[in-house]
Amino acid sequence: MQLIEVAFRGNRKDFFLWESDDPPPLKAAVIVDADRGEDLGVVHALGQLAEKRNAGTPHGYGKAGTTKKARRLATADEVARAEELRALNEDARRRAMERVKSNALVMKLSDAEWQWDRKKLTLYFTADKRVDFRTLVRELASMFRTRIELKQIGVRDEAKRLDGIGRCGRQYCSASWLPELRPVNLGVAKDQRLSLNPSQISGACGRLMCCLRYEHEFYVQSRKRFPKEGRLIKTKRGEEKVISNDIFRERVVLRGEDGEFRTITLADLRDEAESAGAPLPVIASSAPSPVSDDAEYGDEVREEDEEQMISSEVVVDDGHSPDTVESVASPESAPADGRERRPNRRRGRRGGRRNRPGGRGPRDGSSDSAPPTEGES
Numbered sequence: 001m002q003l004i005e006v007a008f009r010g011n012r013k014d015f016f017l018w019e020s021d022d023p024p025p026l027k028a029a030v031i032v033d034a035d036r037g038e039d040l041g042v043v044h045a046l047g048q049l050a051e052k053r054n055a056g057t058p059h060g061y062g063k064a065g066t067t068k069k070a071r072r073l074a075t076a077d078e079v080a081r082a083e084e085l086r087a088l089n090e091d092a093r094r095r096a097m098e099r100v101k102s103n104a105l106v107m108k109l110s111d112a113e114w115q116w117d118r119k120k121l122t123l124y125f126t127a128d129k130r131v132d133f134r135t136l137v138r139e140l141a142s143m144f145r146t147r148i149e150l151k152q153i154g155v156r157d158e159a160k161r162l163d164g165i166g167r168c169g170r171q172y173c174s175a176s177w178l179p180e181l182r183p184v185n186l187g188v189a190k191d192q193r194l195s196l197n198p199s200q201i202s203g204a205c206g207r208l209m210c211c212l213r214y215e216h217e218f219y220v221q222s223r224k225r226f227p228k229e230g231r232l233i234k235t236k237r238g239e240e241k242v243i244s245n246d247i248f249r250e251r252v253v254l255r256g257e258d259g260e261f262r263t264i265t266l267a268d269l270r271d272e273a274e275s276a277g278a279p280l281p282v283i284a285s286s287a288p289s290p291v292s293d294d295a296e297y298g299d300e301v302r303e304e305d306e307e308q309m310i311s312s313e314v315v316v317d318d319g320h321s322p323d324t325v326e327s328v329a330s331p332e333s334a335p336a337d338g339r340e341r342r343p344n345r346r347r348g349r350r351g352g353r354r355n356r357p358g359g360r361g362p363r364d365g366s367s368d369s370a371p372p373t374e375g376e377s
């Protein structure tokens with residue numbers, strides 16, 4: 001028994017166990033276990049490569065491993081059946097989109113995917129907020145007579161699933177090789193001194209391009225060796241202000257007290273600062289670490305502060321009652337006693353009745369010195 005990685009439609013991948021001693025050929029179509037049925041995919045990796053990817057990719061299972069099994073190689077008829085489903089996927093998306101418009105739901109259906117045995121239809125959508133689509137799911141279950149699953153994804157996941165060509169002329173990194181979609185914030189572009197024009201640094205998904213992260217560590221490490229821009233340093237000409245740094249040519253632009261600009265190499269600047277009695281600190285090359293705002297050298301490594309994608313699923317099984325709705329997204333926790341939880345309210349100074357008998361406080365202008373009760377701030 002060995003581990004194999006199988007790729008499905010929409011750049012979706014998963015790991016399965018192959019029981020036979022002879023491994024399947026690479027890129028071969030196989031029938032695998034799916035949700036209450038079977039699905040068809042293509043072998044993407046096997047052997048040591050599959051083991052490595054299982055431990056290092058977001059969709060991997062790590063040391064826990066997987067219990068799903070790949071049953072057999074697909075026949076020519078089974079592959080032809082899967083090709084027919086591609087046309088049905090687009091038809092299902094269009095029909096579902098009509099029901100979305102009729103229910104006046106603010107959501108965008110990105111893609112639809114039939115399971116190979118047609119026991120489940122998965123619809124992927126994007127939305128700015130949470131959408132109550134329980135009525136929609138019931139209507140779709142009655143329309144397609146199968147199990148319906150709605151998945152809310154982010155715009156980056158949508159671009160990964162639909163695929164395309166980026167502004168660089170190559171396939172999207174998220175769809176071709178990027179194992180994990182890490183958030184990218186505006187601080188990454190600022191550290192690289194890039195244009196902050198959204199049309200120039202945004203990808204097809206409307207978010208900042210993933211490739212902005214590729215060289216970010218190099219810029220952070222390189223700028224740590226330079227004095228921070230805007231700081232006054234002592235040289236042989238007196239106090240001069242650092243105007244800009246050229247990390248590629250190892251040059252620094254300075255402005256003296258007389259307003260004269262000059263360009264000097266970083267090595268010569270260190271020698272002048274040392275001869276003036278104010279040597280520049282030498283920072284060894286290492287992994288980037290956060291630097292406080294008041295640091296004199298290097299740029300701050302900003303934390304990733306991108307909005308988290310809301311992931312929710314609602315599943316309706318047509319084999320049960322048509323009104324049965326199974327919500328995979330967990331609701332907010334409720335109190336143990338079953339009572340409705342009231343939101344916490346913070347009372348201000350005006351109109352507050354905290355620790356005042358009868359709702360009335362002292363009228364002589366004195367402050368209420370009683371300590372707050374438990375649960376109040």
